[in-house]
Amino acid sequence: MSSNVKVQPQGGFVETPYIKDLVTRALAYLQAGFAVHFCGPAGTGKTTLALHVAQKLGRPVALTYGNSDFNPTDLIGGIYGYKERKVIDNFIHSVLKTEEEMTFRWTDAALTEACRKGYTLVYDEFTRSRPETNNVLLGVLEEKLLQLPPVKIGDTWLKVHPDFRAIFTSNPEEYAGVYRSQDALRDRMITINLDHFDEETEIAVTAAKSGLPLEDARRVVKIVRDYRTKKEYEYVPTVRASIAIAKVTRLQGLKPNNSDPFFRQICLDILTSQSNRAVTN
Ligand SMILES: Nc1ncnc2c1ncn2[C@@H]1O[C@H](COP(=O)(O)OP(=O)(O)OP(=O)(O)O)[C@@H](O)[C@H]1O
Ligand SMILES: [Mg+2]
Incomplete structure (x- = not known):
């Protein structure tokens, strides 16, 4: 069963001009009825942005995470357990009458619930699910019809609610671990490609998430960005490295100062742990 979570608004969302532009574009496409796809490397803010934009739409949010073990049931729903009703009637002591009834219970997963009730579906990391699992999305996004499996008692087609996004x-x-999504599916969504944050955003996010003053966060971010642009490593440190260094620095009561050996060691540990699959040559 997928993680089918109703998401509450989060605090601490940073909105710089870079983020505002992305939010405005995504909302424009969603309001016109299109599906939006944020695509980008790790740590470029995709999940945070998706949840923020979803909340802006003002509808409940159904969140699900892709993975390779996913099958259509995890996306659509299935029969989970049954309800048993037993009546024992021995009103007349010499006669014992029993009546049993078993009802199988269908449970909607995130996609079906969102389609049925007009919620906003956030399907995080959808290409970690196998393409055949995601096939059901083709009809949902194009014909606005969700095909339910034959095990479902009742209708096998669900007309997608007009508020579904x-x-x-x-x-x-x-x-690694990502499948190539079908062209047909990509063709049914508007993709916004993301890259690492601009400097202003990375500083603002680092300060907000670590509690380090803005000026100190700026120094930390400069170290991480310098390391990132060196391109000596296959895996570059993301904003998570900036946040981690900043958080440890604040909690240890340090200043981001290169001449402090402890601060230097923290930077080294965090930066190399994020990029330890270095390209050796
Ligand atoms: N606009 C923002 N405001 C505040 N914090 C943010 C914002 N965007 C991203 N972050 C923070 O930056 C970090 C990375 O963001 P996020 O997890 O959304 O990236 P991602 O692209 O989904 O990464 P991954 O590909 O690894 O899942 C997280 O700690 C998140 O809380
Ligand atoms: Mg993510």
């Missing part, structure tokens, strides 16, 4: 996120195809 879908936001997808994915890592680029070269990432």
